[in-house]
Amino acid sequence: MRTALTTKTIMATGSALLLTAMMSHAHAEPTGYDQISFQTEVKEEIANDEVRASLYKKAQATDIKTLATTLNTSINRALAIAKRYPTVTVSTGQQSTYPRYDKNDKIIGWTGQANIDLKSTDFTATSQLIADLQETLVMNNLNFGVSEIKKDALEQKLMTDASRAFQQQAKNLTRAWDAQSYRVVTVNLNTGNNNFPRPMYNSMRAADAESSIPSQNFESGNSTISVTANGTIELNK
Template sequence: MRAFTLPLLLSLALAGTHAHAQSYNQISFNVENTKTIANDELTATLTKSADNANAKTLANTLNTTANKALAIAQKYPNVKVTTGRHHTYPRYDNKGKINGFTGSSSINIQSQNFEEASELIAELQGFMTLSSLDFGVSEATQKAVENELKAQTIQKFTDEAKTISTAFGASDYRIIKVDLNNAGGRFSVSPVMGYATAAAPESSVATQSYEGGESRLNYEAQGVIELVK
């Protein structure tokens, strides 16, 4: 037993020394690329709220409004319109008895054609309320920019690795580990909404011109290199 113990201990000691030496010349760092691009997609939600003593009558009112909105949207082929949330709940008097019902129905709008979307929103505001309006980067644009930033970030990481190894007097370097990520995604800048571009009759809402603002897309590389002396 003793004849095998010493070589085994020696082997473990050498392995520990080798592992320590491997990590001795390792350096971790990160690089990041950022690009600011114009928001090219609009999303909006319009809502109809109503009250009625009869739940069935209320439901008919909300359904009729939603159907009317979807029918009007057919005139705008470059705008995607989908039905949103639908809520109905009882209303109580001070004695805890039901004395009516309150409900709401919404539709969602998504489009890269700001002009058509603006016209549709203005038309729907004749009988619905604009609940939210946001601007962002479309999925296709985000993917294209992300691929561009990824290639630039990888090149930037490689250049930085060369600079670091040269500064430390190394003849070369080895990449031990690299993590690529989109650094938290996008950070939208508040959009600027323009004034009405056209007068409208009293019974309708004036069309607005929209400026979507900008977003910053980030991409980051975090890694570890080992200096080769």
């Protein structure tokens, strides 16, 4: 695991999460003179430990009732299969229904789609569940990322590192400008991450699948978590 540290003399851009810390001495307000704005950044590459997938059932029928019955039956069967894998979180996803028209704009039938979403840190169980579900459903996407618990823990560490880097850069600039000391006017801590960066797509249809689909070995890759500290200091000369 490698941690990178960089400093930049620019203001921070938008990020996934913004934590603002306003710090100033109670006995003196900033004057607006001899102020320097800059940014420090720390980042760390971390192994992805969570997989997410989406599967769906698409069907057509001449009437809404038949279509709904087909979709509901397929999704209910999929949810029943998913209960065999308690380490995988399963939820019903997006559902849609729309009419089909003939050349005279007359409704001749209906098309619908229902999705289920999977999330887990148990790659083995998720892979086997996906294989089981692909006998009746189609996989829409598969991607990997860092779980919230793991990401939050690393961000807490990087916030401390970024704050220390900001203070060190403030000291360096104070010396570079021949100032005696500095005070912090504002500091913003911004977190950002390249989460779920490795999408994998599988368009295998249930009708094309064999009677038993083997589970797939996952290679989850890494994500980069970063925290920037940007703000303004005022030099005391």
